Amino acid sequence: MNALFGLALKSAWNRRLTLGLTLLSIALAVTLLLGVERTRVAARASFSQSVSGADLVLGARTSPVQLMLYSVFRMGGATNNIGWDSYQAVIRHPAVAWSIPIALGDSHRGFPVIGTDAAYFEHFRHGRGRSLSFAQGRPFDGLFEAVLGAEVARRLGYRLDQAITLSHGSGELKQSEHGDKPFTVVGILAPTGTPVDHSVHVSLEAIEAIHLDWQGGAPMPGVQISPEQVRKFDLSPKTITAALIGLKQRTAVFKVQRHINSYPKEPLLAVLPGVALDELWRVVAMVEQALLGISVLVVAVGLAGLVAVILASLNERRRELAVLRSVGAGPRHILALLALEGASITLAGLGLGLLLLNLAAWLAGPTLEARLGLTLALQEVSPAELKLLGAVFLTGVLASLLPAALAYRQALTDGLTPRL
């Protein structure tokens, strides 16, 4: 076998161009396959990491997926709010450790505005249970103070003490500006890779204040209440959109959920984030499958290339293999020679593919993380990926055995008396 290795090497070097191209096509196919797989995993991770601390999400009665989408991921609009009184009533349950109210509906230059309270900065968890930290400044304290997510500050180039105004709704309409009540930026959060980065945070009272002279989504004509005057009004919140709830003990989660869902005075909904996410995955599973299917096809094309190259070169190698047999190389040598080549090309293709993938992750990772909240870190090969790679490797070796079998059958008789 030792003798064979050197031969295989020299023979392959003799055909380096075609083999190099095959290797490249396998590598690119593998890069794509793993790229899709990693993006899929990263997307899932980034979703579940956005709510890592909360045991329940509370909102108006709607579908669990929709509640998750608008309350946690800020996608789509809330259909209904819930009353502050109801909220206060249900979180009084003894199993509740903390809760973060969330009032949505306003925006700043396309970024959603979150009305919340101090609990947000204390109890919100993302990633593997990390709490929020400030890159600069502090939590809001006064009425017209705002805390920016990292991306908001970065993209709009905002610093501390910047004055900003909020818009009603998602801000398409010019006249729905809350232009008369500017906010001051007092804090900028460190990046989290979650929707928090894209949010502007103000107090629930502030949300109340900027809507004092509004009714039904538009300013009341003739009524103008200045920022100085608003403080005289009762600014305690009347409604919120959703809430994240943490429990003292996870085991109580179903009890609390039942407690909330059967709240008599208002239709409320509490969902377990994990369960709702699973439902979400079932919705997007088809897209994922399609993507995976495409990349499997790409790998198949790469492997077909390998077989094609080996088969094509078999014709020119027929002579070579016959000569080897004439000097004593047995069938198992020939088989080993071709399988060795197939295996090493596939293996090298896998290695190169991984290298390319990590290079791509290294180059594009920061951008992806900032724009989409996807963390494509340089990472070790996961067991799932290992399975994919193993499948590619096996197919590659099997693919190269087919020509090997052919080669063996032809080798002597055909090779030593070459046809013209």
Add this chain to the structure above:
Amino acid sequence: MRDLPGPAILLEQLRFRWQRQAPLCLDIPALDIQAGERVFLYGPSGSGKSTLLGLLGAVHQPESGRIEVLGQDLARLSGSGRDRFRVDHIGFIFQQFNLIPYLPVLDNVLLPCRFSARRRARAGQDHGRQEARRLLEALGLEGEQLGRQASQLSVGQQQRVAAARALIGSPELIIADEPTSALDADRQDDFLELLLQECAAQGTTLLFVSHDHRLAPHFTRELSLVQLNGARP
């Protein structure tokens, strides 16, 4: 069994055809060649000389009849057994020289030693390298030429490399299919002289095929395939 003097090649009722429907290509009632003989086999082009050699080297299988080489009945060997037997005991010089194009001259010569422990052992120390150099030098190849790839050799040079490859490790039987066809007269003489000398020194049986009848006097026996062969291809 193999080192006893006795027939090196024994044929009985050998019949061979290329395809099932094709006419017989070879039909040889009997032929035996004793160990140590140096036989010259001649016949016109297309008369079946290469085919017969292929049968002796267990490259083809006969339709019927018996082939014994060095006391071994070839029909009793398995596929890989034939490969093993061939490399261990027979030095083949094919009509087409059959070198590996991307290997250097020296490595081409050493190929049988790579696959056969027997040939390696018989080729002497250094895995046969010294022996390979000696043979190549005797055939007029030396120095820088030994490191050159086979694909960069002239046809005559390739033929000499193929001869050295057949001789290395002193197989008991050398089968040479027109090995001098591409050599000029001087080289042809050198080549024949070396081949015969090596065979005499080792007691090797030699079966040498050519259509050039002028070479016949160098050998201990000459055979006409046309006379041997009952079939008329």
